[in-house]
Structures are given as C-alpha cells and as structure tokens.
Amino acid sequence: MSAPAAAVRELRKSYGRVEAVCGLSFEIAPAECFGLLGPNGAGKTTTVEILEGLLRPGSGEVEVLGRRWGSDDHEIRQRIGVCLQQTVLSEKLEVGETVALFRSLYRDGRPPEEVIEEVGLAEKRRARVGALSGGQKQRLAVACALVGDPELLFLDEPTTGLDPQSRRQVWDIVGALKSRGRTVVLTTHYMDEAEKLCDRVAVVDHGRTIAEGTPRELIRRLGGDHVLEVTLEDGASPPRPEAFADLPSVRSARSEASHLVLTVGEPHLAIPALLERLRQGGVSPASLGTRHASLEDVFVSLTGRHLRDG
Amino acid sequence: MGDRARWRAFLALSHARLREYYREPEVLFWGFAFPLLLSAALALAFRDRPSDPSRVIVLEGPGAERVAAALAKSTLVRVEVASEDAAARALGMGRADVVVVPAAEGNGAAGVEYRFDPSRPEAGVARARADDALQRAAGRSDPLPSRDVPVREPGGRYVDFLVPGLIGMNLMSGGMWGVGFVLVDMRIRRLLKRLLATPMRPADFLAAQMTTRVAFTAVEVGFLLAFARLALGVPVRGRLASVLAVALLGALCFAGLGLLVACRAQKIETVSGLMNVVMLPMFVGSGVFFSVERFPEAVQPVLRALPLTALNDALRAVILEGAGLAGQAPRLALLAVWGGVSFVLGLRLFRWF
Numbered sequence: 160m161s162a163p164a165a166a167v168r169e170l171r172k173s174y175g176r177v178e179a180v181c182g183l184s185f186e187i188a189p190a191e192c193f194g195l196l197g198p199n200g201a202g203k204t205t206t207v208e209i210l211e212g213l214l215r216p217g218s219g220e221v222e223v224l225g226r227r228w229g230s231d232d233h234e235i236r237q238r239i240g241v242c243l244q245q246t247v248l249s250e251k252l253e254v255g256e257t258v259a260l261f262r263s264l265y266r267d268g269r270p271p272e273e274v275i276e277e278v279g280l281a282e283k284r285r286a287r288v289g290a291l292s293g294g295q296k297q298r299l300a301v302a303c304a305l306v307g308d309p310e311l312l313f314l315d316e317p318t319t320g321l322d323p324q325s326r327r328q329v330w331d332i333v334g335a336l337k338s339r340g341r342t343v344v345l346t347t348h349y350m351d352e353a354e355k356l357c358d359r360v361a362v363v364d365h366g367r368t369i370a371e372g373t374p375r376e377l378i379r380r381l382g383g384d385h386v387l388e389v390t391l392e393d394g395a396s397p398p399r400p401e402a403f404a405d406l407p408s409v410r411s412a413r414s415e416a417s418h419l420v421l422t423v424g425e426p427h428l429a430i431p432a433l434l435e436r437l438r439q440g441g442v443s444p445a446s447l448g449t450r451h452a453s454l455e456d457v458f459v460s461l462t463g464r465h466l467r468d469g
Numbered sequence: 470m471g472d473r474a475r476w477r478a479f480l481a482l483s484h485a486r487l488r489e490y491y492r493e494p495e496v497l498f499w500g501f502a503f504p505l506l507l508s509a510a511l512a513l514a515f516r517d518r519p520s521d522p523s524r525v526i527v528l529e530g531p532g533a534e535r536v537a538a539a540l541a542k543s544t545l546v547r548v549e550v551a552s553e554d555a556a557a558r559a560l561g562m563g564r565a566d567v568v569v570v571p572a573a574e575g576n577g578a579a580g581v582e583y584r585f586d587p588s589r590p591e592a593g594v595a596r597a598r599a600d601d602a603l604q605r606a607a608g609r610s611d612p613l614p615s616r617d618v619p620v621r622e623p624g625g626r627y628v629d630f631l632v633p634g635l636i637g638m639n640l641m642s643g644g645m646w647g648v649g650f651v652l653v654d655m656r657i658r659r660l661l662k663r664l665l666a667t668p669m670r671p672a673d674f675l676a677a678q679m680t681t682r683v684a685f686t687a688v689e690v691g692f693l694l695a696f697a698r699l700a701l702g703v704p705v706r707g708r709l710a711s712v713l714a715v716a717l718l719g720a721l722c723f724a725g726l727g728l729l730v731a732c733r734a735q736k737i738e739t740v741s742g743l744m745n746v747v748m749l750p751m752f753v754g755s756g757v758f759f760s761v762e763r764f765p766e767a768v769q770p771v772l773r774a775l776p777l778t779a780l781n782d783a784l785r786a787v788i789l790e791g792a793g794l795a796g797q798a799p800r801l802a803l804l805a806v807w808g809g810v811s812f813v814l815g816l817r818l819f820r821w822f
Contacts (some may be wrong), residue, residue: 211666233668241666246660251492252485263481264667266474271821307667 162225164189164311164342165210170219172205179205181366183219187311192333192343194357196350196454198464202366204244207315210344211241237266240309242300244316254280257288257292258302265307278302278332294321294325298465301332312336314345318352330356350454362458369461377457382410383424386456387433388448392416406432411460419425422452445457478669482819483684484679490685499646500689504639505696508632511758512701515627522547523595524565532571535582539606540569543597560584566595569603572771624704624789632697633784634757636690640716641751641777644723645744648680649731653740656731662822675816679724686720687713694788701758707793714794715787718801719780722808726776728815751777776807 163186172180198390258271278298318326362370400412408425423429559565570582585592697703734740755777779800786792
C-alpha cells in the first residue's frame with residue numbers, strides 16, 4: 160500500500176468520564192472509499208471529527224494526507240472536504256450563492272456550476288436554500304464539500320433521514336467521486352450503504368474496531384454466504400440454536416425472538432437436513448427463507464446486537 | 470494563503486452576510502421602520518405647543534364667584550369651581566394644578582390661599598399665574614413696563630433631544646443583535662463548525678460579520694438622520710462626516726459587545742437573556758429618552774462610563790451643537806476601549822460549536 164490518505168493509531172477520546180473512542184487504529188488507502196460502520200454512539204462521528212481537525216484527540220496519532228493537525232492545519236483544510244452530520248446552511252441564500260461562497264474559501268477548486276450540476280441541483284441553482292427538500296439540502300451540503308476539489312472527502316452519515324430516492328442520488332455522487340480517484344471516508348449505520356459504496360469498512364462498536372476488511376471478506380469470515388431464517392409456528396417453544404450447529408454446511412446458529420437464524424455455506428445441503436431435524440423434534444416451520452449474508456449479519460454475529468438497536 | 474485569496478474569502482463572507490440581511494424582512498423593520506415610527510410617535514406625544522393653560526380650581530363658598538371671575542380674565546388659566554372633596558381629588562390625581570381658597574372675611578380684606586404641590590413645576594407656574602391675575606384684578610399696577618417677545622429655538626425641543634438618543638439606541642440594539650444573535654444562530658445550526666472545517670481564517674470571518682454590520686449601520690443612520698431633518702426639522706449642525714464617524718465607532722463598539730455576549734452561548738434563550746442584561750440598564754440610564762442628569766449625583770460616574778451614554782452624548786454634541794470630533798475625543802476613546810476589549814475577549818473565549 161502506498162502512503163495512506165489518512166491514518167489513526169491507538170486513537171482515544173473521552174468526554175468527561177465517558178470514553179467515546181478507545182484505541183481505534185486504521186489506515187485509509189488513497190482512492191478508496193472507507194466506511195466506518197457501527198450503531199449510533201459507537202464513536203464514528205467523534206473519530207471523523209478528529210480526522211477533520213474539529214476535535215482534538217485525547218491520545219494517539221492522527222495523520223491526514225501525510226500531515227498532522229496542529230502544525231499543518233491550513234494546508235490540510237485546503238485539501239479535504241467535509242460534510243458534517245447535520246448542518247443547516249443559510250436559508251436566505253440561493254443554491255448557487257452558497258456553493259460559490261464555499262468555493263471562495265478555498266485556494267483551488269472547481270467551478271461552482273459544475274459541482275451543482277454534478278449533484279443534480281442545476282435546476283435549483285437560483286432557489287433559496289430554505290425552499291429545498293431534505294434530500295436536496297443534503298446534496299447541496301455535499302456540493303459545498305466538493306467545490307474545493309478535495310483529495311479526501313469526509314461524509315458523516317450522508318443519507319441518514321433521507322428518502323430512498325435521495326439516498327440513491329447521494330450514492331451516485333459518491334460513486335462518481337470514486338471513479339475520479341478521490342478518497343472518501345464515510346460513516347453510516349446502514350449496512351446496504353456500506354456494502355454498496357465502501358471498498359473497505361471498519362466495524363466499530365463502543366469506540367473499538369471489532370472487524371476490518373472489504374465487505375466481502377467480512378461476510379466470508381462468517382463462514383457462509385447464505386443465511387437461513389426459520390420462523391416457527393405460534394406457541395412452539397423456541398428451539399435451542401446449538402441443536403442445529405452440527406447440520407451439514409452450517410457455520411453458525413443463533414436465535415432471535417421466534418426466529419432461528421443459521422449461517423450456511425451451501426443451502427441445498429443444509430435445508431433438507433434442517434427440515435428433517437425439525438420434524439424429529441416435532442415442530443413444523445411456519446416459514447423458511449434464504450438470503451445472502453450481509454454486513455448486518457457480521458455485526459450481529461460479532462456483538463449479538465443489531466446495528467439499528469444502537 | 471496569499472492576501473488576494475484572503476480578501477476574496479472576506480468579501481464573499483461579507484457579501485453573503487449582506488444578502489442575508491436584506492432578505493430578512495424583520496431586519497428592515499427593526500433597522501428602519503421601528504426607529505422611524507418611534508421617533509414620530511414620541512415627537513407627536515411631546516410636541517411643542519403654546520404651553521397649556523394652568524388648571525385652577527376655586528373652592529366653593531363665599532367669594533368663590535368673585536375670585537373665579539377675576540381668574541377667568543386671564544388667558545393663561547382655566548378656571549373651575551368645585552367642592553372641597555372634588556378639589557382635593559383633582560389635585561391628588563394631577564387634574565388640577567392649584568386650588569384657590571377664597572379666605573374667610575376674618576381679617577377684613579378678601580385674601581386667598583393657594584394649595585399646590587411645590588415639587589411639581591407646573592403647579593408652581595399655575596400658582597404664579599393665578600396670583601398674578603388676582604393681584605391685577607385687585608388693583609395692582611406694575612411699576613416696571615414689560616413686553617413679551619416669543620422666540621422658538623430649533624434644537625431645544627424634546628424631539629431634538631430624542632433623535633440622537635434613538636440613533637444611539639438603534640446602533641446598540643442593531644450591533645448587538647446583528648452580531649450576537651446571528652453568531653449564536655449559526656452556532657446552533659452548526660454552520661460555524663462547518664465553516665471552521667474550511668480553510669477560512671476565523672478572524673476574517675468575524676471581521677466580515679462586524680464589517681457588514683457597520684456598513685448596514687451607516688445606511689440606517691443616514692436614513693434616520695434624513696427623516697429627522699426633513700420630517701421633524703431636527704437640525705444637523707455638525708459635519709455629516711463627523712456624525713457618521715461617531716455612529717460607525719458606536720456600531721463597531723456594540724458589534725464587539727455583541728460578539729462577547731455571543732461567544733459561548735449555545736441557545737438563543739441564553740443569548741437573549743444576556744443581551745437584555747447588557748442593554749436594559751443602558752436603555753434606561755444612558756440618556757436615550759431623558760437626560761442622564763436626572764439621576765442622582767452618586768450614580769452619574771457609573772452611567773457616564775457606559776458606552777451608550779458616551780455614544781449618545783457624542784451624537785448630541787455633534788448633531789445639535791455642531792461640535793467637532795476633537796472635542797469628543799474622551800467619549801470616542803471610551804467607545805473604542807469598550808469595543809476593543811469586548812472584541813479581543815470575545816475572540817479569546819469564542820466557541821465554534
């Protein structure tokens with residue numbers, strides 16, 4: 160790997176007695192899209208804001224574009240773009256004026272019209288910010304982060320609270336950015352977002368990295384690409400998952416409410432054996448489904464919790 | 470970053486701020502319409518007219534008719550005959566200025582007694598007028614011939630006193646709200662944090678905020694002054710440039726105070742409360758509506774040290790008396806110190822999020 164676009168080593172940060180980040184380390188390669196994935200309160204935003212130079216680390220090393228905060232602040236800020244979790248831009252300004260204002264703060268950058276076009280707001284160029292929808296405002300925030308032509312772009316929860324169509328539009332913008340060879344750091348608690356956009360993710364929980372790799376690697380580490388979900392009929396006593404762990408091709412088993420969830424390598428081997436085992440036990444399934452394993456399953460298997468549970 | 474780039478950023482920030490200003494209808498109301506309406510309303514309430522006749526009550530009883538008739542000859546008093554009870558009530562409520570009691574026939578000559586509150590200036594005037602009319606009716610002849618020549622001095626009316634005070638007040642609330650409120654609002658919206666993540670220089674940003682406030686102030690003051698001159702006939706005796714210079718220094722001073730008040734507040738309620746704590750004493754004590762001299766001697770040095778007092782005094786001196794800037798140096802220095810110290814302190818303590 161060439162010199163990393165950004166790196167943190169043994170990063171720690173506390174707020175009073177609460178430790179938000181406890182010993183985080185990772186490196187971000189140039190031109191990759193790196194995702195910090197975790198539930199709310201996992202320390203993602205704190206980590207990103209330390210990388211952005213807005214917060215000071217408690218301890219540990221932080222390097223951004225080969226430079227350090229505290230000595231090269233201005234130079235780093237010229238070369239990064241930032242989209243905070245929530246920013247309410249001035250409602251009285253027009254879209255074009257807002258992007259032009261941010262352009263004027265950078266030494267080098269891209270023409271505002273070009274960036275506005277890229278985020279799909281060309282028709283809204285003369286509209287007041289206050290008149291935009293939530294999705295349009297978010298794309299405008301991304302445009303403000305892009306107009307300085309950053310080598311490294313930080314997007315903190317860029318699609319939280321957006322409707323599906325707006326989410327897809329933001330994803331397209333990030334996709335276009337990746338194809339132009341820019342480095343993107345993105346935090347999210349949406350699995351599908353991380354799987355779709357990120358080349359590599361670090362799964363963060365309680366301020367620690369609990370897994371790191373490409374989405375495919377992490378899923379493969381579960382031992383199976385497929386997930387079997389069995390729902391039992393009402394009133395049936397919940398099955399003990401251990402009773403199914405020895406079935407052919409089953410890598411792991413767990414129960415969730417009245418579900419039985421099995422991670423399997425080859426569903427065509429596991430399903431007949433599973434049904435046979437259930438029949439022997441005298442219970443019949445109300446439904447049985449298979450799906451591809453996701454990062455959600457990775458998170459659940461690592462923490463026993465769902466991401467959205469927080 | 471080169472100076473050119475910094476200038477570009479500064480100008481863009483200032484321009485954006487100006488746009489926000491004039492797209493905000495409330496700003497136009499508080500900056501222009503409100504002081505205009507206030508000065509017009511106060512000018513109306515305290516307009517100068519030939520002084521009202523004094524309200525004199527003659528107590529019912531023997532001799533009342535004769536005394537009332539004698540008083541009625543004077544154009545300076547309005548006479549009414551009333552019972553003891555009604556007269557006492559009218560005096561207590563301020564509906565009568567003086568009560569004339571025709572004295573009993575006791576010691577031969579028909580004398581009178583005046584009942585009035587000597588602490589009320591208009592009561593003293595009423596007593597003198599009534600006495601004058603009665604003495605003349607009783608046959609007094611004045612040994613010294615005299616003649617009245619009415620003179621009206623522009624600049625001495627209440628509205629003339631008021632307008633510079635209103636300009637000062639407007640500079641204060643405009644500067645404090647225009648900078649303080651806006652900064653806290655931007656902090657709440659995380660816009661300050663977002664801007665901090667750009668290569669923008671923090672000092673450039675704050676300077677842009679203050680500059681736009683001051684530029685706006687120049688327009689507001691010019692407008693108010695023109696209205697006062699043309700519609701209310703308030704004289705502007707000093708040089709316009711001097712008036713503007715005093716106003717700009719005042720605006721800068723209060724923009725600095727606004728920055729200080731807003732430097733750490735995380736809520737609009739907090740900054741509003743702080744603003745009121747800072748501004749209310751000056752609304753009352755800095756000679757906006759009435760002269761600082763009305764306050765007891767002991768508190769005068771404190772009131773004189775307030776920035777709005779210095780600003781109002783300097784504005785009055787320049788506008789009404791035609792004073793030059795040099796003579797106002799101590800007041801201007803006081804403003805500069807208040808503004809400078811607030812700005813530096815505010816910058817030191819400033820929180821971006």
